[in-house]
Amino acid sequence: MKKLLPGLLIAALLALHAASVLAQTATPQPVVVRAVLFWQAGCPHCEETLAQTIPPLREKYGTQLELLLVEVVSADDILTLYDVSAAYGLSKEQTGVPLVLIGERALVGSDQVRDELPALIESHLAKGGTDWPTAAALQEFLPA
Secondary structure (H helix, E strand, O other), X not given: OOOHHHHHHHHHHHHHHHHHHHHHHHOOOOOOEEEEXXXXXXXXXXXXXXXXXXXXXXXXXXXXXXXXXXXXXXXHHHHHHHHHHHHOOOOHHHOOOOEEEEOOEEEEOHHHHHHHHHHHHHXXXXXXXXXXXXXXXXXOOOOO
């Protein structure tokens, strides 16, 4: 009986491990692309992006697209926008709203967002998704 008990214990542990592996492969995690959109009330380019570009993308990708909207309201928000933009290699003169951060790319202006964001989403989905941008100044806005 003493020799049988360790063998049964090992068999039980192997069965639990196999069940865990099967459970993980049976319920694959959805591929998600996460991006951040800086915008400002009263900005016609932002309003165009929010009304015309983003809704069809949300409809097409559903839960595969997580888009965090960050409204630029105060002077501190503008400084944060500049800090985040600098992390993406943009000068203050190159920075504006709407600004979309996705992966390693920053898209500035409604034209660039409209023209390039759909292909970037597709590209990131094909590569297994992307997490939130990592710029230090952005971390206070990101979900925990």
